[in-house]
Amino acid sequence: MASLKQPLPAAYVVFGEEDLLRIEAVDALRAAAREQEYFDRQVLTVDSHFDWSLLREATQSMGLFSERKLIEIHLPTGKPGKEGAEALLQAAAAFAEDTVTVLVLPNMDKTQQKSKWFQAWLQAACVLECKAVSAAQLPRWIEQRLQQHQLHMAADALDVLAQRVEGNLLAAKQEIDKLALLHGAGARLGLQDAQQAVADVARFDVxxxxxxxxxxxxxxxxxxxxxxxxxxxxxxxxxxxxxxxxxxxxxxxxxxxxxxxxxxxxxxxxxxxxxxxxxxxxxxxxxxxxxxxxxxxxxxxxxxxxxxxxxxxxxxxxxxxxxxxxxxxxxx
Structure with missing residues (x-):
């Protein structure tokens, strides 16, 4: 997210079906907010007993000692209910000054995406959609993650790892982290290294x-x-x-x-x-x-x-x- 080096916009919507990518997106936003001195952070997690007046208070109040403020709204079900929908509509209409508001949602089906409150946030906020990585895309995704560790892997080895972790990006990340620990930056990994990693998993599961x-x-x-x-x-x-x-x-x-x-x-x-x-x-x-x-x-x-x-x-x-x-x- 190169854009996170720039001044942060007033709001973000993070949603999609891939858990790992949502987690990493929110982590990246938190880190960027700290870098830009948004030191006052408030997390609102919505459940069946959530008091929506807390959202109104959070978005209307100034940060601690007038500091910049980061507000996270976690809505695990993607269904705020009638009161919540109205509160989210009001929040999207006017974001507070010196505040970044992040709305975190699961995968939203077509009906949910057509709701007024969701559409309002799409119009008002920067959208980060965390789509699933398909089987065809997975080898390239693994390769990019390996490059972040300064590791290089042959194409046939990438295919072996991709088959091992298909459908589970969390498992893919774990395998990549292990390879980075074992081989270190600059290593060039071949088919035998990938096969050994898979064999290690079979012999001993962390x-x-x-x-x-x-x-x-x-x-x-x-x-x-x-x-x-x-x-x-x-x-x-x-x-x-x-x-x-x-x-x-x-x-x-x-x-x-x-x-x-x-x-x-x-x-x-x-x-x-x-x-x-x-x-x-x-x-x-x-x-x-x-x-x-x-x-x-x-x-x-x-x-x-x-x-x-x-x-x-x-x-x-x-x-x-x-x-x-x-x-x-x-x-x-």
């Missing part, structure tokens, strides 16, 4: 490790770690995956405390399927204080892998995951 430690399954954690260590690799991917999951627990705690809906939390934290329940289980067992300590331990293990700290990385990772499997005596 999702499986997350399930095991989040559920407190000590025997399964030990089994998975032993399998990985037997391959003779350093636990780079394990540290990365566990760190990501720990950060998700912190964001989950914050979201639950602020009353965010399950649907919003699942989407924003990428806790798909049963992983949402596992994360809640782990959060209750471990607590925030131990999660923060575990993140510090992950940083230490990363330094051990790089030879910048004493200790054996695999043993440290095992100790960390076994500790996370145990119930804390006092919750944070």
């Amino acid at each position: 999702f499986d490790l997350a399930q095991s430690w989040m559920q407190g399954n000590v025997s399964r954690v030990l089994q998975l770690l032993a399998s990985l260590q037997s391959e003779g690799d350093e636990p780079v991917l394990v540290v990365w995956a566990v760190s990501e999951d720990l950060r998700a627990l912190l964001r989950l705690k914050a979201g639950l405390s602020s009353g965010e809906s399950e649907q919003i939390l699942r989407r924003n934290l990428r806790l798909w399927g049963d992983k949402y329940a596992w994360a809640q289980q782990a959060l209750r067992r471990v607590g925030v204080r131990r999660v923060l300590m575990a993140l510090q331990q992950c940083a230490l293990i990363d330094r051990q892998i790089k030879g910048a700290a004493d200790g054996k990385a695999w043993q440290s990772m095992q100790d960390l995951l076994l500790d996370l499997c145990q119930k804390t005596q006092k919750h944070s």
